[in-house]
Amino acid sequence: MDRLLLGLAVNPALPSHLVDRLIGIADDDLARELAERADLNRAQVRALAARSEGAAVRLAHDGRLRPSDVDPAAQPLAALALIDTGAGPPEWARHFAAAPLVRHREKLAECPGLPQDVARRLADDPDLAVVTELALWAPARLAAELAHHPHAEVRRSVAGNEATPPHLLTALLTGEGLPPARSCRVCDQERVPFVHPPECPRTDCALLSGDACDGSHQSAVHEVRWQALHNPATPAAAVARFAGHPSALLREPVAAREGLPQPVYARLAQDPVPMVRTALAKNPSIDGALMRELAQDRDHDVRRSLAHQPRLPLDLLARLAPSVKPGPVPLPRIAAATRTELAALASSAEPTVRMLVALRRDLPDGLRDALARDRDAKVLKAIAPHPGLTEAQLLAVIDRHGARVAVKAAANPDATAAVLERLARQAGPARKVLREIAVHPNAPLPALLACLADPRARPLAAARPELPGAVLVELLADEDGRVAAAAAANPSLPADAVRALLP
Template identity: 30%
Template structure:
């Protein structure tokens, strides 16, 4: 019976009175399903969940990945800590996280305890643009967050943080400045040889190094520090040049990614024996298209190629994206394909690209990909985010039943149940398919004949999906409640 009630809880056509009944103590076993798996609620049901006496219900809403973030944000002032921390945590790691509304984030930053805030900071629910705005926030602890986007602030905004009235904000801003101060780095590192732990390694990797520290790293008899020197932005050119022949390809790969790499060294690494190094060199901005094409690089076609959380990063430069889109190098075209603001003409160009990664990245990341690209990407790429393509509002569902109901591959037959005009006889037949996902999808399909739908309610496997079918009569829904 629980499976039937769980299906009823997610039925998009379930009326308000049925959903409210499911929130009563008698149906405690389906509370979490109701609050965490539906994509929308009638207003009365939303209010009932937000004010439900049991925190498990409110906490389930806080973790619901399907509802609008505004709905999740309704529990921002919940009296129970566990509900607040669940809101702060990412709702679902299997799909891109959507940002919380600005007022909700503001409320959390100014009222939540440190444990909840740590969850929030790692949850990817705070937009990059919100962090940029923190520099003007009236609360010091929020202004302090602006130092995390220091390089993206204006000179005036940085100066304001350095003279902020609150000492904690000023100290945080000064610590950022110290990362580019070799003398300050030496003071933080302490006497040489410095102990090696997480803290000192972070300093050596990210702070400006003095020549004294560089020489110590070069001659450290206890360990090879070449990767640190290859990575650190302040490593002197003569030391960088001496690392080009290092036997570890990981060191040479770091060199290939340096912004300040001398052109002579770029040419050396373009002929590196390791394909990863050559590939990293091939996308360097100083190269011409012909120079890129001359490099023997490797382009991986087995990556995930999934959707990105664009709100967590600065917006791409439109000019750079346009240049990348027209490049002969597939890795640069992939960068363009990730830009959600790519103009329609370039979208049309990349939708026909010969590179699988370009096409699939475009399908996942642009808000208006060509419908045929979405279908093609689903059929050609089997990455973990593949099924998200079928949820896109532009996914072409018309005619999928006739095209794929008899496909030999189960992944293709699953497309048939997405067709809103699926023939009733085909829907009936697919409830007997060998693939369980296809059987379940057919049981939920609104074109399933009524007699078969009612019969499936007694099926141990398909009763739940049948109870989620939106054409299930309301009288039958109410009857399932007893």
């Protein structure tokens, strides 16, 4: 389908009668775009659903499709989407439980709130994929039954199901209290003992690297345990037993589990595998003594993870600051800091600590203004997007460090038209600043026109309704399909240009 029509389909200014015309010619791609519109009336919803099952599925998940709009025989995926949202009648679920296509029964097994007789039938389905999918979402009573299933794949799903009764999660984890599984995906298709080679030459092989079975289904048992250890419903006492397991892949979720005894965490702090200690360093249940021990860890990732502790002692922050990779939000400990603590951190001799404080977007005015006068570029880069900075302050920050802070200054919600126009003029090699300007609500027309000169900012700028109609008409012919589609979706596109796009 023409990219221009795809853009036109989401144009919020498109009159209803032209929406009808698009529905009348829609293929699946165009229908899915039209399904995104929030202004569709009931007749349009029904017509669009009849035109494309993909659009019908989207409309069903959005709550805009009704059972009366769908024929389950003609549009099974749309009917299943309605069942998934709870809007499909019970007889539809019974119909699909007996459907000849496995993918339809498997999709049904994902749906919540199935009638008991439907869930019972799916639990006895002859296809393992259906039962495995059901086990992942089944309610407690059925999950308890499926925990005894002879196939390890079903047990793996039960182990990941938070509705599974805790005592059975313990049994799946430890192997105690349940009969052993009788089969797994390896011995289903290979003569045991068998170990799947990492570089398997068979193009039709569905086994994973590391899959192995010697009759004990060892790789499958490992997967069941991995799922149970990640399941928050698994009792902590059972999880703690795996702190010394030979597999680091199983020790890692133990290290991440909250609420275990401190001696268990102390043991994991000595783990030889860094990823285990990294998971432990993030765990909010470890105590201050263990945090201090991990702050001395030789591994950079462990120290970086520790810096994200919400209860980190402030005196450790300066030590850990060089390890931190700043993100879009402040560290949890800084986010929770009091005004007194923030003032102390902001006066640190370590620029990285001041930078981490500057990432907060709710700083007191005085503290924000002091950081805006900082001499270090990374501090200014962090404070530049802070709301409340004046035009003069932003221009002063730009004057001091230019391209190093330009992108962040352009992202400031209070950046004025003068600031944005100045940044657009001096963008130079720092073209990313134009992408920020292109989406900024305060961007003036000269700055937006400058953004059109940059290949990556051009599609963003083409969507701005401030652009003159003549410019938008020119952009419809742009060789970049994204730009042309954005122009077609622009509510400021002249009406005659809109009509000209329609076949």
